[in-house]
Every structure is written in structure tokens, then in C-alpha cells.
Amino acid sequence: MALVVFAGCSAVLVAAAVLAVALPEVGGRESEVPVLAAEHGVDMGVAVAVEPLLWDGDYRHVVTSTYTSVTAENTMKWDSVQPERGEFDWSGPDAVVDFAERNGLDVRGHTLLWHNQQPDWLSGGSFGPEELRRVMHEHVARLVGRYEGRIGAWDVINEPFADEGTELRDNLWYGVLGPDYIAEALWAAHEADPGARLYINEFGIEDGGPKADALYALARDLVERGAPLHGIGFQSHFVHGQVPEDLAGTMRRFTELGLEVAVTELDVRVPEPPTEEALADQAGEYRRVVEACLDVAGCVGVTVWGVGDGHSWIPEWFPGYTAATPFDEDYRPKPALDGIVEALARRPAPVAS
Ligand code: G3I
Numbered sequence: 001m002a003l004v005v006f007a008g009c010s011a012v013l014v015a016a017a018v019l020a021v022a023l024p025e026v027g028g029r030e031s032e033v034p035v036l037a038a039e040h041g042v043d044m045g046v047a048v049a050v051e052p053l054l055w056d057g058d059y060r061h062v063v064t065s066t067y068t069s070v071t072a073e074n075t076m077k078w079d080s081v082q083p084e085r086g087e088f089d090w091s092g093p094d095a096v097v098d099f100a101e102r103n104g105l106d107v108r109g110h111t112l113l114w115h116n117q118q119p120d121w122l123s124g125g126s127f128g129p130e131e132l133r134r135v136m137h138e139h140v141a142r143l144v145g146r147y148e149g150r151i152g153a154w155d156v157i158n159e160p161f162a163d164e165g166t167e168l169r170d171n172l173w174y175g176v177l178g179p180d181y182i183a184e185a186l187w188a189a190h191e192a193d194p195g196a197r198l199y200i201n202e203f204g205i206e207d208g209g210p211k212a213d214a215l216y217a218l219a220r221d222l223v224e225r226g227a228p229l230h231g232i233g234f235q236s237h238f239v240h241g242q243v244p245e246d247l248a249g250t251m252r253r254f255t256e257l258g259l260e261v262a263v264t265e266l267d268v269r270v271p272e273p274p275t276e277e278a279l280a281d282q283a284g285e286y287r288r289v290v291e292a293c294l295d296v297a298g299c300v301g302v303t304v305w306g307v308g309d310g311h312s313w314i315p316e317w318f319p320g321y322t323a324a325t326p327f328d329e330d331y332r333p334k335p336a337l338d339g340i341v342e343a344l345a346r347r348p349a350p351v352a353s
Contacts, residue, residue: 028333030066045304046304048072048307110201112155141192154193154197156185183227199229200233206238207247251293263292266289278323288339309323
């Protein structure tokens with residue numbers, strides 16, 4: 001039985017973890033994922049929350065036996081990191097990064113500028129351009145700089161476009177600094193960690209269409225202006241039955257700009273109650289998404305949004321939907337996990353001579 005001991009746990013907590021419910025056996029299909037992902041040279045990541053990472057041995061076991069990287073689901077967002085102006089709380093981010101390093105996992109940083117999960121002092125403040133610029137630079141410098149060389153990639157800009165639209169979202173940053181807030185934030189992150197891969201992360205672009213076109217135009221403009229943009233994150237929150245046919249084609253367009261791409265927040269939500277047939281189909285949908293990444297030379301990996309169905313954002317945000325991740329509420333692997341393994345188990349594509 002493998003037991004991952006969390007950094008900083010007291011002896012009492014470690015003992016409690018040892019006595020916890022028996023962990024699933026290592027050697028199930030989940031343990032094939034990191035091996036196969038490494039053969040393909042891609043990451044298979046998962047979004048993690050701090051509380052279960054600290055307190056739930058089964059949760060930790062799924063993360064360390066199945067995945068090669070972690071993304072902080074919430075704890076690196078602005079309201080967690082700087083809840084009051086000038087007061088930084090590193091407990092959550094440190095916990096995630098320390099856990100990852102102790103277990104040989106990479107870390108994706110999520111996220112620097114986003115219109116959600118901003119503290120009141122920020123979203124309700126009335127800042128002029130100079131002051132807001134100072135606030136932004138300080139936050140980015142402190143957060144990215146703290147983990148310089150330890151967090152390989154950052155979602156610098158999250159969801160810059162209007163939900164359904166092709167216009168830049170009218171968020172705090174856009175309203176005060178104008179459209180160049182995006183390049184400014186990229187430069188700020190680059191200064192804080194010149195080695196980090198810097199991303200724009202967006203949803204609703206996976207199937208192409210006007211929003212993807214608008215993001216493409218923005219990315220091309222940034223690349224042409226020499227801004228430190230390295231990647232595009234395809235969030236990929238899918239509904240069962242609506243996983244796009246040509247995700248690879250959409251991703252490839254962006255790689256032709258010289259950018260890398262990643263599937264950053266994959267889940268496939270299923271209407272309640274989840275039937276066996278739906279879960280079997282969901283396996284094929286997970287397989288297709290991972291295959292799409294493997295089919296694109298510049299796709300660096302896939303991150304699943306939630307360790308298990310008991311830790312998924314879906315039931316709260318989409319009542320009537322459930323079962324969106326590859327593990328059930330008791331951390332038992334679902335057919336979706338087989339779908340991931342099947343995709344990764346394909347022979348690597350032959351290198352063209
Ligand atoms: O912070 C409060 C805490 O004080 C309170 O005790 C607790 C009680 O429920 O709620 C906490 O807030 C929750 C927060 O996550 C932090 O845990 C909210 O209820 C919850 O709605 C919030 O949801 C997160 C959501 O972003 C917020 O926008 C999800 O967990 C998280 O998965 C989701 O992640 C986003 C990505 O960052 C960007 N892409 C979309 C994706 C899904 O919305």
C-alpha cells in the first residue's frame with residue numbers, strides 16, 4: 001500500500017492517515033497513466049483543492065498514483081492569495097507546491113487575472129490606471145516570483161473574452177487599463193519568472209467558431225508584438241454528447257502561431273442520474289480529448305478538473321449534472337479512466353523521416 005505523507009503533517013496526522021480506510025490498490029489502470037504520459041512526453045494533470053490534499057489520504061493517493069502535474073483549483077486565485085490589500089496568504093499555494101515537489105509532480109499556476117474570485121477591496125475599489133497598474137504588478141511579482149523556477153506554467157489571463165462573444169470582456173482590468181492589460185500582465189509575469197510558460201486560458205473555444213477566431217486574432221497580435229505569450233489553454237468543460245469533433249484542428253491553428261496548447265480544465269458532465277451507458281460513452285469522450293492532444297505536436301498535456309466526482313465544481317454550478325471526472329465519489333476509477341489509458345496506450349506516432 002502506498003501512502004503519501006503530506007509535508008508538515010504532525011505525527012498524529014500521519015498516524016491517522018495510516019489508519020484511514022484502505023486505499024485502492026496501486027497497480028490499477030490509474031498507475032499506467034503517468035508511465036504512458038511520460039512516453040508521449042505529455043503531462044496528465046489534475047486540479048486539486050487544499051483541504052482534501054491536507055486531510056484525505058485517498059484523495060492524495062489518486063493524485064499521486066494517476067497524475068503527473070497539479071493545478072491549484074482555487075488557492076492561487078486573487079481572493080485567496082491577497083484577501084486584503086497588501087496581506088498575502090501563502091498557506092494554500094505553499095501547500096500545493098510543496099505537495100507537488102515531494103511527490104515529483106509538476107505544477108500549473110492558476111490564475112493571475114480573472115474577473116471572478118477577486119477580493120472586495122479589488123473588485124469594489126475605484127482605481128485610476130496608475131494605481132491599478134501598481135496593484136497588478138505587485139500581485140503578479142509577489143505570486144509568480146515566490147515560485148520562480150517551481151511553477152512551470154501560469155494561466156496569466158483567464159477568460160479574457162465575453163462569455164458568448166468576440167469582444168474582450170469588460171472586466172476591471174479592461175475598464176481601467178484598456179486592452180493592453182493583457183500584454184502588461186504577460187510582461188509582469190515574465191519579469192517575475194523568465195522561465196515560466198505563460199498562457200491565456202479560455203473556455204468555449206474548443207469547437208472553433210467566432211470566439212476562437214477572436215482569441216486567435218488576439219494571440220497573433222501578441223505574438224507579432226513580441227509579448228511573452230507561450231500557450232493557449234483550452235479549458236474544455238464539456239457536456240456529455242457535445243464533445244467537439246475536431247478539437248485537434250482548433251488546437252493546431254494556435255500551434256501554427258508558434259504557441260503551445262494544453263487542455264487545462266477537462267471534465268465531461270453527465271445528466272443525472274448517470275447511466276452505465278452514459279458513463280461508457282463518457283469514456284470514449286475522455287479518450288477522444290486525450291487523443292486530440294496527442295495528435296497535436298504542440299499540445300503539452302491534459303489537466304482534469306477535479307480529483308473525483310465528490311470534489312467537482314459541476315453539481316454546485318450545473319444542478320442536474322454530475323459524474324464529470326474519471327473517479328467516482330469513493331475514488332473508484334470509472335470507465336473514463338480507461339478512456340484516458342486507451343488513448344495514451346496507443347503507440348506514439350512514427351517520426352517522419
Ligand atoms: O471561499 C468560500 C468559502 O469561504 C466558503 O466557506 C465556502 C462554502 O461553500 O465557499 C467558498 O467559495 C467557493 C470557492 O469555489 C472556493 O472554494 C465557492 O462556493 C465555489 O462556488 C467556488 O467555485 C470555484 C469556481 O471556479 C469559482 O468561480 C470552483 O471550485 C472552481 O472549480 C472553479 O474553477 C474555474 C476555473 O478557475 C476557471 N475556469 C472555470 C472553472 C469552473 O468555474
